[in-house]
Amino acid sequence: MTRTGIDWTMRVTTTGVGAAILAVAAVLPWPAVAAERGEPTYTRDIAPILQRSCQKCHRPSSMAPMSLMTYDEVRPWARSIKQRTGLGSPVGVMPPWFIDKSVGIQDFKDDTSLSPEEIELIARWVDNGAPRGNPADLPPARVFTGANEWDIGEPDLIVTTPAITMAAAAPDWWGALEPVPLGLGEDRYVSAMQVKEFSDAAGGVGGKFIFHHALMTMIDENGDTFGDYGWPNTTTGRFGWTFDPEVGRYVRGGSSLLYHSVHMHANGEDTTAYLKVAFKFHPAGYRPTKQLGSLGFGTPDVDLRPMEANQAFEFYMTLDEHTRMTTFGPHMHAPGVRFCIEAIYGGRSETLNCAGYDHNWIRAYLYDDHAAPLLPRGTILRGTGYFDNTPANPNVVDPRNWTGFGHRSIDNMLLHIGPAITLTEEEFLAEVAARRESLGLAAGETVIGCPLCGVSRFPDKRPAQDQDQQ
Ligand code: HEC
Incomplete structure (x- = not known):
């Protein structure tokens, strides 16, 4: 380490x-x-x-x-x-x-x-x-979006949440906000979204934040959640998400935005704040061409001894679908300092990535399209988290304590969070072939993140009984 x-x-x-x-x-x-x-x-x-x-x-x-x-x-x-x-x-x-x-x-x-x-x-x-x-x-000044503009471009819909007031000095608060109807008459697919905190504290936008993070979902007219995927978590300072155009996210006509879990913290000044959530939609009639998957997996099994650096814990997931991993999303808490993810397929094990970890920043890393891991069904993903529970880690409040799994920053977490794209057999083989071609790989040659790129002959498509006889 x-x-x-x-x-x-x-x-x-x-x-x-x-x-x-x-x-x-x-x-x-x-x-x-x-x-x-x-x-x-x-x-x-x-x-x-x-x-x-x-x-x-x-x-x-x-x-x-x-x-x-x-x-x-x-x-x-x-x-x-x-x-x-x-x-x-x-x-x-x-x-x-x-x-x-x-x-x-x-x-x-x-x-x-x-x-x-x-x-x-x-x-x-x-x-x-x-x-x-x-x-x-001097190069020309770079032009950025203004406080009241959106990084995702002109939104089609902006939804404003109820406001929350935090006293200047108050304990943290967790809870739900009242749902807000989107006012959509028809079903649509979201192509991009962005969330901004607005407040009456000095500075307005980008001033003194009180939303630590906010978890959202969508509910239909009966109050039921729909869609088998999560929506991105809002955390202070996020710039927005442009979803992969192959997998827009579905919202039903008549649905409402529900922040079922917000975490608020005081900022030293009495502050009332709310979120504005901006959506861009795909044109009416759009349909996703691929299936959205998830590489959300982890372990609650993190028992950290006090006053000890370099403590490591592992966790695993077996892919039951061919998968394009679009995002590397390490998630730990205050004592975390490093996070690695490996892909194990057949006799081959390779480190896809390692990243340092600073709990003041929750970062997701988006792979370039030509580098996003193409992982065959059956791949075992192994995550490893490294923790430093000593005074050398300034994020740890009191390293004399044992700590275990929990939701507070001073407790531990160890998981990978990130969307992925699930591929059919046909799509997967086509993407592997395209990858080999675009990278100009010779027969037998492979790259990290594409364990089958080096395989010259894929399992063929003969009927199952033919193959059984061999
Ligand atoms: C993703 C947003 C982001 C980027 C990109 C970023 N910074 Fe920062 N920077 C911050 C934030 C937030 C803080 C305050 C928190 C902290 O000190 O870590 C900060 C703090 C700092 C500080 C310390 C300020 C102090 O109070 O002592 C310096 C110096 C700094 N940044 C320089 C840079 C430089 C130079 C770059 C580019 C090479 C850069 N930052 C890129 C967000 C960013």
Whole structure:
């Protein structure tokens, strides 16, 4: 397990704005000189990195504490940026992307992680005094959606939940919200959705959140749930979900949105907040072309000894359908530090992915289409969670305690959460063949995540009795 403790005292002292400005000023050389020497500058080297990997969160009315949109906004944070991007361990690293790059599949949608060269470049820029550089080098500003716009595009329907008020200092609250009718006269399929918390606390959108997370479902006119799939969990700061176009999610005409479980927390200010849930629909008449599956599986069997690092627990699932795994979704709680998933098929066992874990972030990683694991029926998925129940893990409140399974963050969880696509035999064989072709695999050659890509001859389609006679 690769993980180093983070020096908590250092993190706190470097985050003070004043301290950071003083520290930067003290080592600041003449910026133009740095630029002439070919040293990294903000305008040429750093701004493009921040645009790609940081600004989605570090901008006004998003989730991060400060904006990193302009040089003047970035400069006071220079030393802190060097420290956070260079941490190397999951807890606190920026951007919060924890995939272990030394093992498994590396092709993900929206991969904003920094390369070792970029991390080094940022460090060098900061050590040189964080020079601005030539204004002409600055790339055009990246344009983001505004506080009242939606990342999924113009919604077809926006539903507003009842409001909840939390006192400035109050214990956490769990409960259900009253259902809200969608007002749909006909059945539709959802193509994308997004949830935003609006509140009267300072900042409005992206201000001080009180919804920790919210679990939703849909109910029909009789109050019964329908659809054999779950809806995504809303957690603070999520940007929205665009569902795979092959598997839109069904809502019935006359149905209502039900938040059956919300978890609220106080934010230090009396706050009333509600959720706005935006939906985009497929055109009327759309039908899914594939079947939505789920790779939600785990174990309640996590007994953590006190004051001990590197405790590992495993859990398993056997696939009873051919499956395209679209999402890698590690889920643990505060003591979790690393999560791996392996696929075992026949005599072959391969690590699909490992990721560090920081319970301040619940991340799902979406595979690129050409890299999503194609797993045959009968594959055994083995998950392994690694836990650090010592003072070296800053997310653990009191590591002197034994802890077991439970819903609170200080209890444990160990599961994989994520949608998948279930494939028929025909679809599966076609996708494996297409994968082999698109990757240009030679006979017998295979890649991680496609255990049958190397098989030159698939089980043929002769009637079962023929095969029995062999
Ligand atoms: C997914 C959203 C997200 C992305 C992407 C992201 N950040 Fe952050 N960042 C946050 C949040 C939320 C916090 C506050 C929580 C924390 O400190 O971990 C934060 C905190 C920080 C801090 C510490 C601020 C303090 O108070 O000390 C720094 C520095 C930072 N980010 C820099 C970056 C840089 C540089 C990048 C890109 C290379 C980046 N972040 C990418 C969301 C993000």
